[in-house]
Amino acid sequence: MAExxxxxxxxxxxxxxxxxxxxxxxxxxxxxxxxxxxxxDYFPGHHDPEYARAQGQRNIYLNTMAIEGFIDRVATDxxxxxxxxxxxxxQMRASIYAGDTxxxxxxxxxxxxxxxxxxxxxxxxxxxxxxxPRVPAALTLELPRH
Amino acid sequence: MATVAQAPFxxxxxxxxxxxxxxxxxxxxxxxxxxxxxxxxxxYCALVEDAxxxxxxxxxxxxxxxxxxxPPGLLLSWCMALEWHPTKERKHYIMALRVPLPGDTLINVxxxxxxxxxxxxxxxxxxxxxxxxxxxxxxxxxxxGHFLTTEAEFLDQDxxxxxxxxxxxxxxRTHEA
Numbered sequence: 197m198a199e200x201x202x203x204x205x206x207x208x209x210x211x212x213x214x215x216x217x218x219x220x221x222x223x224x225x226x227x228x229x230x231x232x233x234x235x236x237d238y239f240p241g242h243h244d245p246e247y248a249r250a251q252g253q254r255n256i257y258l259n260t261m262a263i264e265g266f267i268d269r270v271a272t273d274x275x276x277x278x279x280x281x282x283x284x285x286x287q288m289r290a291s292i293y294a295g296d297t298x299x300x301x302x303x304x305x306x307x308x309x310x311x312x313x314x315x316x317x318x319x320x321x322x323x324x325x326x327x328x329p330r331v332p333a334a335l336t337l338e339l340p341r342h
Numbered sequence: 343m344a345t346v347a348q349a350p351f352x353x354x355x356x357x358x359x360x361x362x363x364x365x366x367x368x369x370x371x372x373x374x375x376x377x378x379x380x381x382x383x384x385x386y387c388a389l390v391e392d393a394x395x396x397x398x399x400x401x402x403x404x405x406x407x408x409x410x411x412x413p414p415g416l417l418l419s420w421c422m423a424l425e426w427h428p429t430k431e432r433k434h435y436i437m438a439l440r441v442p443l444p445g446d447t448l449i450n451v452x453x454x455x456x457x458x459x460x461x462x463x464x465x466x467x468x469x470x471x472x473x474x475x476x477x478x479x480x481x482x483x484x485x486x487g488h489f490l491t492t493e494a495e496f497l498d499q500d501x502x503x504x505x506x507x508x509x510x511x512x513x514x515r516t517h518e519a
Contacts, residue, residue, distance in 0.1 A: 230388070233385070234382075234389045234419070235389075236422035241447075241449065251447045251449070252485060260418070260450045261417075264453070265387075265392065265413055268413060269392040269394070273392075273394075281414050283455065284454070286452065286453055
């Protein structure tokens with residue numbers, strides 16, 4: 197296997213206001229079906245377009261776990277694989293449909309140590325499609341220290 | 343709108359007054375049907391196109407974490423109900439699905455998860471959730487219904503806490519229904 201990137205951010209190297217690189221992912225119909233299979237989630241809004249439309253949606257849409265995974269990826273693509281996600285909050289204000297392209301962008305809002313001495317970084321992440329913002333998220337990451 | 347009413351998810355129907363009686367109640371503790379496997383991790387990483395070596399590279403993962411770990415976003419999936427089982431009724435641990443309300447469909451709205459530890463290959467999660475709050479009737483873009491807030495605790499097979507999650511979903515009827 198080709199070597200995967202192991203570049204790691206260290207807590208001391210992060211600054212508040214730092215902008216995370218944008219991550220883009222296309223979501224073809226097959227990916228939404230893969231989503232159902234990969235997360236054992238057969239709620240019909242995620243695989244049955246007729247059901248999704250009857251629910252008031254335009255098409256089948258990604259589930260919570262797929263969006264969480266993409267948010268986490270935006271965080272760890274930037275911070276590195278030795279990052280522990282301590283907390284993740286997300287609000288699904290609009291759906292991400294089969295056929296959409298999703299974008300993840302983020303910014304560092306705070307760098308601090310908690311009472312337990314953990315080296316933490318708070319970031320906000322925004323997931324959008326071409327129609328605009330869909331899912332705002334806020335994460336707390338624990339980073340290693342030099 | 344017949345397809346919504348025939349939802350294959352096992353919803354319980356009733357009134358808001360019926361539903362309020364369940365606030366504070368806990369659901370049944372459920373042990374996951376699925377143990378943590380590398381295969382499931384790879385399929386999920388293929389979904390979100392995550393190249394994190396913690397999930398793919400045994401040597402890296404052993405050095406960094408002591409072994410391959412599960413992506414945190416997979417947490418809920420281990421506890422999902424099988425589509426069919428030879429002896430068990432298909433039943434979701436998610437308490438909010440069993441709350442009696444008029445809405446014939448639902449959509450998840452928000453989650454907040456705090457993680458204590460990674461899950462490793464072979465781990466077996468258990469979960470129990472509790473109904474915390476049901477909103478009054480709200481009229482939204484999707485339809486008319488109620489927001490249900492639940493709190494779930496996820497443990498590993500040794501009883502160590504893996505994560506706690508607060509979840510909010512919207513149980514509703516479309517405006518056309």
